[in-house]
Amino acid sequence: MKIIKADTREQFKRFVRFPWKVYSKNSPWVPPLISDAEGILSENKNPFWLHAKKQLFLAYDDNNNVIGRIAAIIDYNYITFQYDKCGFFGFFECYDDTEAAGSLLSATENWLKEQSIDRMIGPMNPSINDECGFLSEGFDIPPSLMMVYTPQYYLRLVEQYGLKKVKELYAYDMDISEASRVGRLERVIAAAKKKLPTLKIRTMQESSFEEDLKVVKSIYNRAWEKNWGFVPWSDEEFAALASKLKILIIPQMVIIAEVAGSPVGMLISVPDYNYVLKKINGRLFLFGVFKFLYYRRKIDSLRLMIMGVIKEYRHKGIEAVMYEKGLKNALKIGYKHCELSWVLEDNIMTQCSAEMMKGRIYKKYAIYGNKVFSNQDFSSQKQCDFKNKNKES
Known part of the structure; x- marks a missing residue:
């Protein structure tokens, strides 16, 4: 068994396609579009790499077969914003092989040490604004759009290496068709409208x-500022995300709250296109396009992926008003289920909102780390010197 840096085009292709060897056709895993998987890792296509860098690794057996993969990642925006000289491991996929997994994690750790990083957490694929975590509960259920599915033995492999769980994420399942849910919100909604007579709820307009989209970006960067692991979207990243989601978004499912004409909150739900991706197995060629168009009409589930209110207007019932609008619109369109994900284990307010909507936790995800390499002083000047030095390299 050997670990190599995946630096050639052929090695890159092997890195991208390896998950198809880990998961059987009967697995709940949903294959991504190969073009999307390549684009996320491409420095020419993904603006995340304008402020980050990576090293891809592959594990080979004695017969030159790939048996595992991992990426070492440094996000300089995370380091600057969180004031935390932490690197990430991501895109981890591996057979149930303790030696291979340990060697991949060790290669990542050593590369991060060489870049003067103090510790690592993960998986981040490649950041907390993308897919992240290992699935820790709900292994018999397919993942929703932009959520991960990983085998249960991954938890054992990283724990055997010495990593510990540092944060847990929850996914809630909600039955949209249960009409009584809207009624439960009426009292909160009435109080919110009384407190905020200029509150207005609207949907995104195609015109x-x-x-x-600029409003959405502004609210996101303000509402999540103090969240664990948060990193603001750069203009380039948000433009890329908007371009990707533009064909997926349904305007009626993008809810914007305004007070006195100023945007203060948003709720974004998208159809669960994983139902379609499962059918086309990573390839959107001629027959893949036909399958996409056919199965898209059969999607009956949503993923509520973004919901936030800026700090000054929290605890005033705006969330409930947006929930009601989103539920009514979803019912009109014909959706039956919604996944609210992901929610931090210590985000009590959102958990209470989900439970008020009769949501139940049906999946959990774990982020691992806490393996500290060093405890060097990280003053503001050293932080700037560190960022400039490594970006130059």
């Missing part, structure tokens, strides 16, 4: 799509 002002670009302007509304």
Whole structure:
């Protein structure tokens, strides 16, 4: 068994395609589009790499077969914003092989040490604004759009290496068709409208799509500022995300809350296109396009992927008003289920909101880390020197 840096085009292709060897056709795993998987890792296509860098690793057996993969990642925006000289491991996939997994994690750790990083957490694929975590509960259920599915033995492999769980994420399942749910919100909604007479709830408009996207970015970066692991979207990253989601978003499912004409909150739900991706197995060629168009009409589930209110307007019932609008619109369109994900284990307010909507936790995800390499002083000047030095290299 050997670990090599995946630096050639052929090695890159092997890195991208390896998950198809880990998961059987009967697995709940949903294959991503190969073009999307390549794009996420491409420095020419993903603006995340404008402020980050990576090293890909592959594990080979004695017969030159790939048996595992991992990426070492440094996000300089995370380091600057969180004031935490922490690196990530991501895109981890491996057979149930303790030696291979340990060697991959060790290669990542050593590379991060060489870049003057103090510790590592993960998986981040490649950041907390993307897919992250290992699935820790709910292994018999397919993942929703932009959520991971990983085998249960991954937890054992990383724990045997010495990593510990540092944060847990929850996914809630909600039955949209249960009409009584809207009634449970009426009292909270009435109080919110009384406190905030200028509160207005609207949906995204196709005619002002670009302007509304700027509103979404502004609310996101303000509402999540103090969340664990948060990193603001850069203009380039948000433009890329908007371009990707533009064909997926249904305007009626993008809810924007305004007070006195100023945006203060948003709720974004997208159809669970994983139902379609499962059918086309990573390839959107001629027959894949036909399958996409056919199965897209059969999607009956949503993923509520973003919901937030800026700090000054929290605890005033705005969340409930947005929930009601989103539920009514989803019912009109014909959706039956919604996944609210992901929610931090210590985000009590959102958990209470989900439970008020009769949501139940049906999946959990774990982020691992806490293996500290060093405890060097990280003053503001050293932080700037560190970032500049490594970006130059």
